[in-house]
Amino acid sequence: MRLIHFSYLILIVFLSSFVPSFGQEQINxxxxxxxxxxxxxxxxxxxxxxxxxxxxxxxxxxxxxxxxxxxxxxxxxxxxxxxxxxxxxxxxxxxxxxxxxxxxxxxxxxxxxxxxxxxxxxxxxxxxxxxxxxxxxxxxxxxxxNLLREQKIRSQSSSNLAVKGDRVAPVQKKDGRFTIVIDPGHGGIDGGAVGKNGAQEKDIVFEFSKVVREKLQDIGPFDVLMTREEDKFMSLRDRLEFSRRSKADLFVSIHADSLRQRFVRGSTIYTLSKKASDQLSAKLAETENSADLVGGLAVEEEVEAVADILVDLTTSETKRFSRRFSSLLVKNLGSEIKLIKNPQRSAAFGVLKAPEVPSVLIELGYLSNVEDERLLQSPEFKAKAGQAIANSVLDFFRPRMR
Ligand SMILES: [Zn+2]
Structure with missing residues (x-):
């Protein structure tokens, strides 16, 4: 035994003298x-x-x-x-x-x-x-x-292991129906913005999302899913993944953030762009994109890298659809509730980066404004704004309905 050990040792010393150059070569x-x-x-x-x-x-x-x-x-x-x-x-x-x-x-x-x-x-x-x-x-x-469907079934069985957390199973799409994913922003340890009178963004957007879901189910052939059904933390990656795995036809993220400019109030509709339409939008996207940090997760570089290459590949079609839906929202919401000046804006929101899903982010209002904080909690506002969003979704899909 002793002898064998010794000869191994010699072998190791012998080999290790080659390691530096070999290792370098491996890297390159x-x-x-x-x-x-x-x-x-x-x-x-x-x-x-x-x-x-x-x-x-x-x-x-x-x-x-x-x-x-x-x-x-x-x-x-x-x-x-x-x-x-x-x-x-x-x-x-x-x-x-x-x-x-x-x-x-x-x-x-x-x-x-x-x-x-x-x-x-x-x-x-x-x-x-x-x-x-x-x-x-x-x-x-x-x-x-069919090929896509088969592939989805195959990947479901194999990806279940890789998928962490309690994501929903992908939905089988029925003919003539559309899958709408509503994404109530923040949740769990990430409360989002806080109003002057203590209202928390995560609660406001969650309550509002439920109203939108109801209105949508009433108005048309929509299967409505929510990225979270309770007060829990979800990373941006999880939200994006949820949207893609659900094969969403439309993704609507709901927020009510806070701005330094306390006088700003009213709703804003955001779509994805590499460059922000204005300073305010850039700042907001930065805040939103840091939601993962609030949750104690590092920003997931891999997702960023993937998302970036995919954003480049995002078809002009997805972009066009997102823009069109955002225009419909501005029109329908604008006749019911107050919008901010230039309500149709864009910025590099991470959560909007699913390349094949038309996506918008709605800032219902701003919790930094006391008026908005009160308004966003009123049942009348929720009903009116919720209905306007449902109408916009219906208008959006009408050309594809028979
Ligand atoms: Zn938010």
């Missing part, structure tokens, strides 16, 4: 994508990309707009000028990059619904490189929807 040794191409037509398209070493991948279908997402081990994309992945056939756009520590992603935006016929990552004949290959055929919308 990410897979490099050095070449790739897209071929085919609108019936059948092939996408491939070559790496200098093996790596793992996973493909996912995504809709709104139709896309194929390829998740990879973190890689370096070193595709020279001549190796540009020129979109063609069923692929209308290609984007790629690192999305977080250890992970990279390729996003193929599709010009039509497709079905993946083959996906593989194999050593090439030259024995020195690996080719990721994806073959897709054009298909109809119904088949694509």
């Amino acid at each position: 040794n990410l897979p490099v994508a050095f070449s790739g191409s897209i071929a085919g037509d609108t019936a059948s398209t092939r996408f491939f990309i070559d790496f200098d070493q093996n790596l793992s991948f996973k493909t996912t279908y995504m809709d709104k707009p139709n896309r194929i997402i390829i998740d990879l081990d973190e890689s370096v994309f070193n595709l020279g000028q001549e190796n540009k992945l020129e979109p063609r056939g069923l692929i209308s756009a290609v984007q790629y990059g690192r999305i977080s520590q250890g992970r990279s992603r390729i996003v193929l935006t599709l010009s039509a619904p497709v079905e993946i016929i083959k996906s593989s990552l194999k050593k090439r004949l030259d024995e020195e490189s690996y080719r990721f290959l994806l073959d897709m055929d054009s298909t109809d919308e119904a088949t694509f929807e």
